[in-house]
Amino acid sequence: MRLQLTLLVAAGFACGDDAAPLVDAPAPPIDAAPIDAAPIDAPTIDAGPDAPSLCDSEERDDDYTPGLTKTGPAGYDVVLTESDPVPGRTGNYAWTIQVRDAADQPVEGAVITARPFMPDHGHGTSPTPTVTPAGGGNYAISPINLFMSGYWTIRLTMRDGSGADLDVVTFAFCVAAS
Numbered sequence: 001m002r003l004q005l006t007l008l009v010a011a012g013f014a015c016g017d018d019a020a021p022l023v024d025a026p027a028p029p030i031d032a033a034p035i036d037a038a039p040i041d042a043p044t045i046d047a048g049p050d051a052p053s054l055c056d057s058e059e060r061d062d063d064y065t066p067g068l069t070k071t072g073p074a075g076y077d078v079v080l081t082e083s084d085p086v087p088g089r090t091g092n093y094a095w096t097i098q099v100r101d102a103a104d105q106p107v108e109g110a111v112i113t114a115r116p117f118m119p120d121h122g123h124g125t126s127p128t129p130t131v132t133p134a135g136g137g138n139y140a141i142s143p144i145n146l147f148m149s150g151y152w153t154i155r156l157t158m159r160d161g162s163g164a165d166l167d168v169v170t171f172a173f174c175v176a177a178s
Contacts, residue, residue: 055088055174058151062172064088072167075102078156080171081138087173090149094142096134099158101166106137107158110166114141115155118148146175 055061062068064087068080082096099107114129125145132140146152151174158166 053176054149055176058174060151060172061174064173068171070169070171072158072169074167076100076107076158076167076169077104078158078169087146088175089178090146090175091178092143092145094140095144096138096140097156098136098138100137107166108135108137109133109161110139111159111161111163112139112141113157114144115157116144116146117153117155118150119153120151121148146173149175149177 064083066082070078077100079098080095081098084094099110101107112131114131116125125147129141129144134140144154154171155168157168160166
């Protein structure tokens with residue numbers, strides 16, 4: 001209706017007459033098939049368990065396996081040792097990561113922030129994930145709330161106890177509706 005009204009108003013002004021726009025003019029009849037009719041060659045949509053997901057064609061995401069490792073520009077490794085649940089569906093996640101420095105030593109006492117973000121949509125999520133030290137360079141992160149289907153990045157920024165930057169890594173996953 002809005003599109004039709006816009007076209008009629010535009011046509012009324014485009015004619016160049018001084019009459020009021022044709023806002024109240026009736027819509028022309030539309031020759032249409034009944035609502036339940038479909039053209040014979042119309043594609044069918046398979047929404048069953050084997051139906052393609054929006055994530056099937058996503059190429060920017062990481063393939064999750066326990067032990068997935070990202071190395072930051074300063075040489076720190078962040079190992080995603082566990083994800084509950086396994087990335088792939090919308091919802092809340094709990095991660096366990098291990099942080100190792102460039103000399104392959106566990107990093108204790110780091111202050112880590114986790115920032116889930118949907119770059120295609122320009123928004124993050126709430127609540128903000130809490131990062132808790134678990135000893136041996138391990139850290140627990142939860143909740144990571146990937147509430148919406150699509151491509152997500154989870155940026156982990158590491159600082160030492162004084163606030164000096166150590167490194168940053170980004171994991172990326174595509175999730176679909178549960």
